[in-house]
Amino acid sequence: MRRIVFILCLLWGACVAAYAQDGFKITGTLGGNLGGKLVLVGNGAEGAVSLGETVMIDGDFEFTGKVDGMILAYILTEERQPVATLMLENLEYLLVAGENGIEVQGGGDSQKVLNEFEAVNRRIAREKMLVEQQMKAAYAQQNQMQLQALQQQFSKVMQEAGEKQAELLKTYKDSPVSAFIVASGMGQMDYVSLQTVFDELGEPARNSLFGQMIVQCLAAMKDVEIGAIAPNFKGSMVNNDTLSLYGVKAKLKLVDFWASWCAPCRQEMPNVCKVYKKYHDKGLEIIGVSLDSKILDWQQAMVVEKMKWLNIVDAQQQIATRYFVRGIPHTLLLDENNRIIAKNLRGKTLEKKIAELLGDK
Structure with a gap:
């Protein structure tokens, strides 16, 4: 009987060891009376994928599962607030409350x-x-x-x-x-x-x-660096007509990302008006790309600032994202073949460059 019990114990130990190597286990002991639903989300080559859900009771929770190789994973609350970031492998992890926030113990070298x-x-x-x-x-x-x-x-x-x-x-x-x-x-x-x-x-x-x-x-x-051919884009104008970058023909194009709520953009508008009036007949075309989400604000700003040039709205900021616009005003100068000549020129520097490119001495 003792031999049978001993063999069963060995088999049980082997099963536990096999599980430990075959899957992951995440244990949380955060203390206090923290509670609520938690989700484990992995971010791999196929994008975000759910790896499990659990409920935290008095700061305690546990996730178990299996991943194919290492994967970036996030533990989030039901409201998608971040709890912890893991370089998740089929190993054991322990989350505890430290002096400077939640600490992740265990895991592999990447963690x-x-x-x-x-x-x-x-x-x-x-x-x-x-x-x-x-x-x-x-x-x-x-x-x-x-x-x-x-x-x-x-x-x-x-x-x-x-x-x-x-x-x-x-x-x-x-x-x-x-x-x-x-x-x-x-x-x-x-x-x-x-x-x-x-x-x-x-x-x-x-x-x-x-x-x-x-x-x-x-x-x-x-693709949006100086010297590159600017990617084409389309947007809606005030009259709901669609305008495309490549559809605009001009010797020189100024693409101006702005918004009605952007104070520096509004301050720069008199300079933009000046270069438009001075160089439009010489081959300059301006395409304003507004990041306004409120159409009325966009339309009113164009009237107030006396914008006579082409303007489209990019409310979802898809164009701005494609052009890596991190702040506005943001400008690009393009030649007649849509090649990017210069970026983020304003004021006298912008006027000087336009004069140079259009041969205005």
Whole structure:
């Protein structure tokens, strides 16, 4: 009988070991009276996919399942608020409440690398919150010296954080986590900066899913760099007619991304009016691309600013996204073949360039 029990124990242990190697287990012990539904979402080559749901009771929860290789995963509340980010493999993970937020313990090497990057991000978030609180108090007291000191303090924190992140990217240049970190921030980078950072990644990171996402982003960015043929776009005008970039024929085209609610855009409009009046008959055409979501505001602004040139609305910002417009006003100068000649010129610099290109001495 003892031998049978011993054999059964061995079989049970083998089954448990096999499960531990074959699937993942995520345990949360956050404490307190936290509760509610949680979802586990994976983000792989096929996009977002649900990996499971559970209910947290008094801060405790558990997910189990299986993934094919490592996958980026997020634990979210039912309202889609982030709880934790995982480099999920078929391993065990423990989530606990730490001094600076939720800490992820366990997992593999990739999770440990991610934790180091996350520590940098948590420091930035913590310092940002403290500085904002102090700046509100200083602003209420009209203490300009204190405001300036706080801005310098936060700038120093951001510089140190950037240096630390660069150090981590160099240390873990082969890790797919480094590619993930770069991919997460590439929307705020220009083409040259992103290409430089990507080139410094190791081949395993560049060949990872996140590395390939960067490759795709770089290709899209290159399409709107100076020297490239601008991608065509279409949009609705005030009279509901459709206008396309390629359908507009001119020696020189100025594409101007703006919005009625954008103060710098409105301040620049007199300059745009000036160049339009001066150079329209010499071959200049302007295509305004408004990011307004309220059509009436867009229409009224065109009347107030005396815009006589072509204008379309990009309420869903699909065109702006394709052109990597991160702030407005944002301008592009195109030649008659829609080749991008210059970007983000304004005021006298814009007028000087237009005069040069149209041969107006």
